[in-house]
Amino acid sequence: METDVGATTSEEANGSRAEKKPTVIFVLGGPGSGKGTQCAYIVEHFGFTHFSAGDLLRAEIKSGSENGLMIKSMINEGKIVPSEVTVKLLRQAMEESGNDKFLIDGFPRNDENRAAFEAVTGIEPAFVLFFDCPEEEMERRILNRNQERDDDNIETIRKRFKVFLESSLPVVQYYESIGKVHKIDAARPIEEVFESVKAVFTSINEKDD
Ligand SMILES: Nc1ncnc2c1ncn2[C@@H]1O[C@H](COP(=O)(O)OP(=O)(O)O)[C@@H](O)[C@H]1O
Ligand SMILES: Nc1ccn([C@@H]2O[C@H](COP(=O)(O)OP(=O)(O)O)[C@@H](O)[C@H]2O)c(=O)n1
Numbered sequence: 391m392e393t394d395v396g397a398t399t400s401e402e403a404n405g406s407r408a409e410k411k412p413t414v415i416f417v418l419g420g421p422g423s424g425k426g427t428q429c430a431y432i433v434e435h436f437g438f439t440h441f442s443a444g445d446l447l448r449a450e451i452k453s454g455s456e457n458g459l460m461i462k463s464m465i466n467e468g469k470i471v472p473s474e475v476t477v478k479l480l481r482q483a484m485e486e487s488g489n490d491k492f493l494i495d496g497f498p499r500n501d502e503n504r505a506a507f508e509a510v511t512g513i514e515p516a517f518v519l520f521f522d523c524p525e526e527e528m529e530r531r532i533l534n535r536n537q538e539r540d541d542d543n544i545e546t547i548r549k550r551f552k553v554f555l556e557s558s559l560p561v562v563q564y565y566e567s568i569g570k571v572h573k574i575d576a577a578r579p580i581e582e583v584f585e586s587v588k589a590v591f592t593s594i595n596e597k598d599d
């Protein structure tokens with residue numbers, strides 16, 4: 391029987407009314423698979439705010455932060471920066487954005503990243519987009535990328551591929567095991583890849599209606 395009409399909930403009464411958690415989609419795939427490129431299109435069409443973990447780390451180096459040198463040397467070695475640093479940057483960026491729908495690209499890159507984000511934010515991704523692309527194609531794309539990144543040289547690229555296989559693919563496999571992965575064939579022209587991406591977002595929106 392409904393007897394509490396007009397009453398405050400216990401959450402309101404103690405001042406800690408739970409806010410709705412933001413929607414987060416993780417965008418994963420090897421280096422050069424097209425994560426950043428596709429995120430730009432998703433933002434245009436579906437109103438998400440996009441954060442690239444790599445971009446946030448590069449901005450942190452530029453800002454002259456005390457972690458800058460450590461981050462720079464890890465990126466140049468293709469290694470994964472400790473989650474403490476990356477999760478803090480992501481959380482700050484999300485808070486400052488004012489939006490509640492996020493595409494997080496290039497994160498989580500290992501199990502430590504995944505567990506730390508969940509522990510700190512309490513957020514689990516709505517789903518995960520995984521851009522599947524052969525290494526030769528990713529290598530070709532990175533070597534043509536022209537973003538003047540210190541890590542876009544053949545020696546570091548090979549290290550990044552190794553880290554991707556050893557540490558990042560297991561995260562994708564974890565999300566696959568709980569049915570959250572939408573795998574996209576990323577070895578096609580940009581527009582064709584986006585057609586598949588669009589189909590994923592459209593079907594999710596329809597489910598919500
Ligand atoms: N489907 C595609 N076909 C060919 N080149 C692509 C495709 N998607 C992205 N690129 C190009 O490949 C490079 C890497 O793409 P980017 O989006 O930066 O990948 P990631 O963020 O996964 O490393 C960029 O120069 C981009 O313009
Ligand atoms: N979650 C993350 C993401 C990136 N990084 C670092 O940043 C580098 C570049 O990441 P990125 O996502 O910009 O690279 P791409 O996959 O876009 O080529 C990685 O090789 C790591 O050294 C990290 O340590 N942790």
Ligand SMILES: [Mg+2]
Pocket residue numbers: 425426442444496
């Ligand atoms: Mg990128």
